[in-house]
Structure formats: structure tokens, C-alpha cells
Amino acid sequence: MGRTFRIKVRMRRFRRRHPRIAFAIRSLMIFSATFGGAYGFIAGSRSESSGYDPNAFAIGASFLFALACLGLATLSMRLRFVNKRLRALAAHNEKLIDRNWELKEAEERARSLFEQQGDLIVLRDHQGRITFANDAYCALAGQARGALVGTRFDFDVLEQGDSAREGNGTRVHDQRIATPLGARWVAWREGFVRLDAGQPAELQSVGRDVTDRTETERALSEARDLADAANRAKSRFLAMASHEIRTPLNGIIGMGGLLLDTTLTPEQVTYARAVKTSGEALMALIEELLDYSKIEAGKLDLEQRPFALSTLIEEITELLAPRAQARNLEIASYVDERLPLEVVGDAARLRQVLLNLAGNAIKFTASGGVALIVEPGIWPNEISFLVRDTGIGIAPDAQSRIFREFEQADERVARTYGGTGLGLAISERIVKRMGGRIALTSEPGKGSTFEVAVPLAPSQADAGQTAFPSPDLTGKSLLLVADGIEASLIARRLERWGGQTCMVTDAAVAEALLPERSWHAVLIDRALGPVSADRLGEAARAHATQRLVLLTPSSRHEKFSAAFTGFLVKPLRAASLAARLALAPEIISPDLAPEPPVEPIASARPANGLSILVAEDNEINALLMRSLLTRLGHRVVIATHGDAALESWLAARSAATPYDLVLMDIQMPQLDGIEATKRIRAHEAGAGGHRTPILALTANTLAEDRYACFEAGMDGFLIKPLDREKLDEALAGLIASRHLAV
Ligand code: ADP
Numbered sequence: 001m002g003r004t005f006r007i008k009v010r011m012r013r014f015r016r017r018h019p020r021i022a023f024a025i026r027s028l029m030i031f032s033a034t035f036g037g038a039y040g041f042i043a044g045s046r047s048e049s050s051g052y053d054p055n056a057f058a059i060g061a062s063f064l065f066a067l068a069c070l071g072l073a074t075l076s077m078r079l080r081f082v083n084k085r086l087r088a089l090a091a092h093n094e095k096l097i098d099r100n101w102e103l104k105e106a107e108e109r110a111r112s113l114f115e116q117q118g119d120l121i122v123l124r125d126h127q128g129r130i131t132f133a134n135d136a137y138c139a140l141a142g143q144a145r146g147a148l149v150g151t152r153f154d155f156d157v158l159e160q161g162d163s164a165r166e167g168n169g170t171r172v173h174d175q176r177i178a179t180p181l182g183a184r185w186v187a188w189r190e191g192f193v194r195l196d197a198g199q200p201a202e203l204q205s206v207g208r209d210v211t212d213r214t215e216t217e218r219a220l221s222e223a224r225d226l227a228d229a230a231n232r233a234k235s236r237f238l239a240m241a242s243h244e245i246r247t248p249l250n251g252i253i254g255m256g257g258l259l260l261d262t263t264l265t266p267e268q269v270t271y272a273r274a275v276k277t278s279g280e281a282l283m284a285l286i287e288e289l290l291d292y293s294k295i296e297a298g299k300l301d302l303e304q305r306p307f308a309l310s311t312l313i314e315e316i317t318e319l320l321a322p323r324a325q326a327r328n329l330e331i332a333s334y335v336d337e338r339l340p341l342e343v344v345g346d347a348a349r350l351r352q353v354l355l356n357l358a359g360n361a362i363k364f365t366a367s368g369g370v371a372l373i374v375e376p377g378i379w380p381n382e383i384s385f386l387v388r389d390t391g392i393g394i395a396p397d398a399q400s401r402i403f404r405e406f407e408q409a410d411e412r413v414a415r416t417y418g419g420t421g422l423g424l425a426i427s428e429r430i431v432k433r434m435g436g437r438i439a440l441t442s443e444p445g446k447g448s449t450f451e452v453a454v455p456l457a458p459s460q461a462d463a464g465q466t467a468f469p470s471p472d473l474t475g476k477s478l479l480l481v482a483d484g485i486e487a488s489l490i491a492r493r494l495e496r497w498g499g500q501t502c503m504v505t506d507a508a509v510a511e512a513l514l515p516e517r518s519w520h521a522v523l524i525d526r527a528l529g530p531v532s533a534d535r536l537g538e539a540a541r542a543h544a545t546q547r548l549v550l551l552t553p554s555s556r557h558e559k560f561s562a563a564f565t566g567f568l569v570k571p572l573r574a575a576s577l578a579a580r581l582a583l584a585p586e587i588i589s590p591d592l593a594p595e596p597p598v599e600p601i602a603s604a605r606p607a608n609g610l611s612i613l614v615a616e617d618n619e620i621n622a623l624l625m626r627s628l629l630t631r632l633g634h635r636v637v638i639a640t641h642g643d644a645a646l647e648s649w650l651a652a653r654s655a656a657t658p659y660d661l662v663l664m665d666i667q668m669p670q671l672d673g674i675e676a677t678k679r680i681r682a683h684e685a686g687a688g689g690h691r692t693p694i695l696a697l698t699a700n701t702l703a704e705d706r707y708a709c710f711e712a713g714m715d716g717f718l719i720k721p722l723d724r725e726k727l728d729e730a731l732a733g734l735i736a737s738r739h740l741a742v
Contacts, residue, residue, distance in 0.1 A: 120186065120207035123193075126200040128152045140209075142180035158183055174210070185214040231298075238293045239705075242286050243667070246699035249286075250721035251620035253279040257723060258627050283721060288422045291352075292405070295429045300349075302433060306459035307347035309383070310335040310574065313372055316354050317571045320370075324362050325552055330369030331362070332486035332571045337470065337496060338376055339383060340458035345434065350385075350454070353427040353438075357387040357450045360423065365391030368447070369485040377453045382436075385452040390485070393444040403428045403438070427452075468575040471582040473499030477517050481510040481536060482525035482550060486570060490523065493574060497581075507532040514543040521546035521581060523568075526555055534561035548580060609633040610660035610731065613652070615645035615676065616697065617668045621720070625663065625697075628727055642671025646679055649692070653683075661734060662694045663718070666705070673697075674712045681713035693734060697722075 015022040041061075114121060114134055121134040133141070133148045141148060141155070161174030170191040176183055187210045192201040256276030264272060294300055317333040324331040354372065361370040368390025377384040394402065398409035405425040431438045436454030476499050480491055483505040494501040499520070504510045507528050514522075522544040526533045533549060540547045541563050549564045550572070560567065566580050612634050616622040622638045629636045637652075637659075639645035645664065652658050662680070666673040677694050684691055696709040696717035709717050718730055 118209075120205070120209070122205050122207075124203045124205070126202070128203075131202060137207075140179050140181065140184070155179060174214070183211075184209055185211045235293060235299065238290055242290050243699045245286055246283065246720055247618055247621065249279050249283055250699065251618070251624060252276075253283065253721045254624035254628070254723070255620065258624070279721075285420060288420060288426065291426050292422055295426060295433075300430065300433055302346040302349060304344055305347070306342045306344050308342050309339055309374060309456075310341070312347055312351060313354075313374055313385075314571075314573050316351060316358060317372055320355070320358050320362060321553070321571055323359075324370060325554065327362065327365075329362060329365055329367070330484045330486050330570075331358070331372075332369065332489045333372040333374075334489040334492060335374045335574065336376060339374060342459035343383065343456035344459050345454070345456045349430050349434070353430050353452060354385060354387065356423040356427050357452070361387050361389035361391060361448070361450075365389045365447070371485045371489060373489070377455075379453075379455070381455050381457050382453055383456045385454075386449055387452075388447065388449040388485075390447040393446055393448055394440065394442040395444050399440050399442060402440075468578050469582065470497050471578050473497040473520065473581065476500065476520035477502065479504070479510060479513060479519050479522045479540075479544070481505075481507060481528065481533075482523065483528070486572065487525065490572060490577070493577065497578075507536050510536055511539050514539055519544035521548060523548045523550060524564075525550040525570075526560065527552070530555075530558065530560070534563070537561040537563040546581070609635055610735065611635045611637075611652075611657070613637050613639060613645060613648055613659040613662045614697075615639045615642060615662065615668065615673060616665045617641055618665075621665075625722070628722065628724055632724065632728055632731065634731070641668045642673060642676035645676050646671065649680055650683070658690055659692055661731070662692055663697045664694055664714070665697045666709070667698075674708055677709075677712040677714055695730065 116136075117134050118136055119134075120137040120140060121132070122130060122137050123132040125131050129150055129152055130148050133145055135145075138145050138148060141153060143153070155175075155177035157175050158178055159176035161176075163171055163173030165171050168191070170189050172187070172189055174185060174187050176185050186207040188205055188207045190203060190205045193204045194201045253276055256272055256279060259272045260269065260276065313333045313335050317331055321331050358370055358372060370390075371386070371388045373386040373388065375384050375386070376382070394409045401407045402409050402421075403424050406421040407425075408421045428438050431452055431454060434454045436452060439451045439453075440448060441451075442448035473494060478494050478499045478501045480487060480494070480501055480503045482490070482503070487503060487505075491501045491503045502513065504513065505528075507524075510522075510524075519540070522536075522540040524533045524536050524540075524547070526549055537547050537549060538561055546566070547564045549560050549567045550570055551558075551560075551567050552570050568576055568580060609632075612629055614622065614625045614629070614636055616625055616638060617640050619640075622640065626636050626638060637648055639648050645662070649659060649662065664673040664677055668676075671679075673696060680692065680694065693715045694713070696714050697720065698705065698709070698717055699720040706717065716730070718726065
């Protein structure tokens with residue numbers, strides 16, 4: 001069998017190599033066979049004994065010929081079919097050769113890409129032996145690929161970072177490894193890859209050298225920590241320095257106040273006032289510097305609490321009113337009624353910004369006045385606060401400069417008015433921190449308008465509430481006889497309530513207008529002149545149901561005409577105006593007009609004075625506290641350090657005459673205020689019974705110091721410098737609660 005096959009293969013090879021010889025041999029063989037057959041047949045048929053039958057011969061010959069033709073036709077068809085298949089095979093073969101070539105090229109490209117990757121790539125079998133390592137891995141390992149493949153080589157790990165697993169099972173982790181090139185940080189991604197269904201999976205690790213990035217990050221983080229520490233140290237230093245400055249200042253301002261309460265010659269009063277005012281100016285400066293450093297250190301934490309908008313604005317206006325009126329200036333506010341009653345934000349910081357802007361407006365205005373207008377802003381939930389004055393204005397080139405720290409519009413003006421140039425810088429930063437903006441429009445000689453627009457969402461509790469019922473003045477005529485900023489704001493408000501307001505600035509014109517129609521109310525500003533105001537009031541009796549006189553706080557004690565049905569004190573509160581206009585006129589008579597409140601007499605001793613322990617190491621401040629508290633009618637014991645305070649507190653408690661209150665200075669020698677408080681609270685916890693209220697007495701305003709006070713068990717704190725009003729306010733609540741307890 002094998003032999004036959006071999007012969008066949010040889011013959012086939014011979015045919016392939018020598019096709020012509022094979023063709024000649026094949027033709028010869030066919031010819032010989034045909035010739036032999038034909039010759040034999042003819043020779044056979046001619047012989048005498050053959051019994052030749054020409055018919056049978058013809059039939060046989062035809063049959064043989066037909067057979068040969070059939071064989072030839074079959075062969076030819078087969079040949080064509082084989083030829084066709086051969087062509088198809090050749091084409092397929094061609095395609096396969098092309099594909100093979102493409103695959104080889106792709107594999108080559110993938111391999112070189114894989115090997116020349118900057119990332120480290122290593123494949124390990126299930127026993128941890130390397131099956132492939134790319135150039136980068138070999139270079140970092142300092143070994144040839146051949147030397148690595150088949151070994152369990154791995155780098156020494158110097159530091160291992162946290163590892164995490166991704167959703168697809170890939171493990172991600174950072175390692176600091178030792179390499180012949182030194183320690184490197186590598187971020188690895190590791191996962192199993194299955195190469196062959198029958199084989200165990202291989203572990204593929206891809207590592208990226210992140211040494212530079214990690215080291216930069218570390219350096220940055222160290223630098224940030226250092227900067228933070230420096231910033232903290234700076235804030236601490238500023239807080240300490242300001243505390244140290246505030247303490248003696250507290251003495252200066254307090255003693256100045258006490259001195260002013262004694263009998264002094266006019267000259268001495270001037271000097272004592274100068275001492276007090278200078279002290280207060282210095283205190284304001286320290287506060288600004290402290291604020292500025294807090295903002296610089298990014299320590300400005302904003303509160304998010306609901307507050308009433310109109311209360312905030314009216315409080316600011318009333319706080320600044322004495323300062324404005326002392327300079328013969330008007331100050332007035334207007335809060336648009338479309339605004340929510342309560343909004344959520346940091347009222348104290350907003351107040352600080354508006355106080356600064358309105359304070360500046362008063363400072364830089366010689367005649368006219370200042371208006372605080374609150375309106376809806378251009379964005380949803382945005383509120384726009386306008387502080388408008390009729391002052392000296394700001395030159396265009398100085399308008400952007402004044403928002404920078406320590407910048408003033410004009411050196412000459414600055415010398416006249418004083419100031420540090422910090423107020424606007426602080427205000428702008430606070431407003432930006434609130435997500436708002438501050439803008440200025442000003443014309444030298446005419447005045448300035450500062451606009452603060454901040455996003456303030458309405459409070460949830462606010463829904464549908466109104467501050468006060470606004471009077472319905474639809475179709476009613478009102479005559480407003482007044483001049484200036486406040487008059488135009490009152491007119492604007494009356495219009496909003498539906499009234500037809502006629503505003504005149506001249507009493508004679510107003511008198512001429514009175515008989516024109518029947519007036520619902522006539523409002524007359526006494527600033528036009530007391531005599532003409534009273535005369536106009538009398539004249540209005542016959543024409544107006546309500547006759548109101550507008551007074552300044554200083555003129556409220558003066559007598560005014562009985563023709564008036566009521567009075568309103570400037571700056572006007574919208575609620576008071578609404579209440580006055582809504583009242584039925586017949587129930588008001590000038591005699592029933594509410595008595596102007598009498599200033600509380602500070603030295604009056606309340607019968608229910610408290611017994612107070614004051615722990616204060618500074619002699620002057622202790623003296624000041626004693627004087628202030630004694631004047632307010634309280635009994636005071638002074639302790640000059642924490643230990644003495646603790647002893648005194650214990651002694652009073654064991655004698656069954658416990659203190660009603662302890663005022664505790666924080667920084668004291670020996671035992672400080674925090675520690676002394678902790679010990680008092682510990683005693684109380686052990687012995688049970690009455691808990692003594694303890695208020696911190698501090699010049700420190702840092703939030704962490706306040707937390708420390710509360711953590712130690714204090715109930716609140718009083719910020720130095722203290723004055724009689726602040727103390728009285730703080731103690732009033734305590735006296736009230738003691739009454740309730742009794
Ligand atoms: P300060 O008032 O303490 O100097 P500010 O930062 O509050 O500091 O103000 C910077 C400067 O801007 C002021 O010195 C003044 O020149 C100018 N300025 C601020 N407000 C007004 C205003 N309403 N009218 C005119 N000038 C103003």
C-alpha cells in the first residue's frame with residue numbers, strides 16, 4: 001500500500017515537473033491503444049474464418065463509438081467542474097494568504113506596542129511565574145526579558161497604599177517600590193485574564209509610575225498644612241493681640257463713661273468725651289482689623305437662619321438716626337412690600353455691610369440725607385439693598401479702587417473724615433462670600449448709590465404671612481407736607497397702599513391746597529418749622545379727618561398743636577404709619593397720644609438686685625465692673641483669679657447664700673476661666689441642686705473660643721468692652737427668670 005502510494009506521489013511529481021513529457025507519453029499511450037484496438041478489429045474482421053457480418057460490425061462499431069463519445073463527454077464535464085473548483089480554491093487561498101499577512105502585521109504591531117508601553121505590564125501564571133513582561137517592566141527591574149520570564153520576580157514594597165476594587169473586579173492600589181533606579185511610586189491595576197478556556201487564568205498587572213505626581217501632591221499638601229498652621233498662628237496672634245489691646249481699652253472707654261457721669265467742669269467734659277471717643281474709634285479699628293484677618297484666613301463662617309427683613313433695615317436706620325440727625329441729615333428706609341417677610345441668611349453679616357455703607361453715606365454727606373431701599377433683585381430670590389446719599393460723591397477713577405484694602409477715594413478727603421479704608425474691602429468680601437455682588441454709581445458733588453445684591457431665599461415659616469395689615473387707601477387723598485429723602489419714600493409707600501398722594505414742600509402751598517378736596521389724612525413734617533407746622537395743622541382741622549405731625553426723636557418732647565390727631569417719629573416705621581392711617585380718627589386725640597417713652601434712669605436701684613461674683617484679674621476692669629454693676633443695683637464680689645472665684649463660690653454656697661450669677665473672665669493667672677467653670681460645674685453635678693448661671697467675660701471674638709466657653713458649661717458670654725446698656729440687657733433676662741422661679 002505504502003509502496004503504491006509512493007509510486008503514485010512520484011508519478012504525480014514527475015507530471016507536475018515535466019508536463020510536456022507526461023502529455024507526450026499520455027498521447028502515445030492513447031494512440032497506441034486506439035491504433036492497437038482498431039488494427040486488431042480490422043484485421044480480425046478481414047480474416048476468412050471470422051464469419052464477418054457487416055451489419056453486426058456496423059452495429060458494434062457504432063456502439064463502441066457511442067461509448068467512446070459518452071466517456072469523452074463525461075470526462076470533459078468533470079474536467080470543467082474540477083477547473084471551476086480549482087479557481088474557487090485558488091481565490092480562497094489568496095484571501096487566506098492576505099488575512100494571514102494582516103494578522104501577522106497586527107500581532108507584530110500589538111506586540112511592539114505592548115512592549116514599548118511606558119506603563120509597566122507583567123503577566124503571571126497561576127503560580128506567580130512571569131509569562132510576559134514588557135520593556136518598561138524589564139527596564140525598571142534592570143533585567144532582560146529572558147531572565148525574568150519563568151521566574152517569580154517581584155519588586156520589594158516599601159509602602160503600601162490603600163487598595164480598592166472596581167466593579168469589573170480590577171484591583172487598584174498604589175505602592176512605593178524599591179528598584180535599581182531608586183524608590184518609585186507605582187499605581188497598579190490588576191485583574192485576571194483568561195487566555196485559553198482549558199488553562200487557568202493569568203494575572204495581568206499594569207503599573208504607572210506616579211512618583212512625580214505623588215511627590216508633588218505630598219509637597220503641596222505639606223505646604224498647605226504649613227500655610228494653614230501659619231494662618232492659624234496669625235489669627236491666634238491677632239486674636240491675642242486684639243485681646244490684649246481690648247482689655248486696657250475696655251478700661252479707658254468704661255472709665256471715660258463713668259467719669260462723664262460725675263460732676264465735671266465743661267472743659268473736663270470735653271476732655272473725658274475725647275478720651276471715650278478716641279477709645280471707641282480705636283476699638284472699631286481693632287474690630288475691622290480682626291474681621292479682615294478672619295476673612296483673609298477664610299474663617300468667615302456664614303449663618304443660615306431666618307430673619308425679618310424690615311426689622312433688620314429699620315433697626316439699622318434707627319441705630320444710625322442719632323448720628324445722622326446730629327449732622328442735620330435725614331435717614332429713611334423703604335422695604336418693598338413684594339419681598340418676603342422673613343428670609344434665610346446671615347443677618348449679622350448683612351447688618352455689618354449695610355451699617356458700613358450707611359455709616360459711610362452719613363460720613364461723606366454734608367446736606368440732604370441717606371436712604372436705605374430694599375427691592376427685589378433681578379434674579380429669583382435675589383434682594384437688592386440700595387444705600388443712597390446726597391453726599392460728596394466719588395470720582396470715576398476712584399470708584400473701583402475704593403473696594404481695595406486701605407484705599408480711600410481722596411487723600412485730602414480722608415484726612416478730613418478719617419477712616420482706615422478697610423470697610424468697603426471687608427464688605428465686598430462678605431457680599432461675595434454670600435454669593436452676591438456690590439456695585440457703585442456715583443457722581444461727584446451729587447451723591448452715591450451703593451447696591452448690594454444678595455441671594456436670600458424666603459424662610460419656610462414665612463409662607464403667606466404679612467408683617468402688618470396694610471391700610472386700604474384706594475381712592476383716598478393724602479397731603480404730605482414734607483421735604484427730602486424720607487418724604488419721597490413715604491409718598492412711594494402711600495401710593496403703593498392705593499392712596500392719591502400730593503406731596504408739597506411748602507407750608508403756604510399746602511395751606512392753599514387744603515380746601516381743594518376732602519383729605520383722608522394730612523401729614524406735616526415739623527422740620528418745616530414748628531410754627532408753620534402747627535398753623536397748618538390748625539388749618540387742616542376743617543379739611544382732613546386725620547392730621548399727623550412727623551417729629552424727630554429730639555423734638556418729640558416739645559409741645560405741638562392740639563389740632564393734630566397723632567404723631568409719628570422719624571425715621572418712620574412702615575408698621576407705625578400703617579397703624580396710624582388705619583385707625584379711626586375719632587378715637588385719637590392729641591391728649592391721648594402716647595407719652596414719649598422716658599429714658600430709663602440708669603442709677604435707679606432695682607429692688608431685686610442680683611448677687612454677682614465677678615472673676616476678673618485686671619484691676620481697672622474689675623473696678624469698672626464693680627461700678628457698673630453697683631449702679632445697676634446689684635451686689636458684687638470680685639475675685640482676682642480662678643482659684644479665688646472657686647473658693648468664693650463654694651463659700652457662698654455652703655453659707656446658703658449662693659450667687660445669682662458668675663461673670664467669668666477667660667484669661668486669668670493660675671486657674672483660668674474655662675477651668676474654674678469646669679470645676680464649678682463638676683461640684684454642682686456632684687452635690688446636685690441649683691445651677692449658677694455663668695457668663696464668660698471676654699475680649700476674644702473667635703468662634704473656637706466661644707465653643708470652648710459653651711463646652712466648659714458656660715451659659716453665654718459678654719464681649720468687652722462692656723457698657724451699662726449691654727450689661728443691663730444681659731442681666732434683665734436673668735432677673736426676669738429669677739422672678740418667674742420665685
Ligand atoms: P473708610 O471709610 O474707613 O476710609 P471704606 O473702605 O469704608 O473706608 O471707604 C473707602 C473710601 O471710599 C472712603 O475713604 C471714601 O473716600 C470712599 N467712600 C466710601 N463711601 C462713600 C460715600 N458714600 N461717599 C463718598 N465717598 C465714599
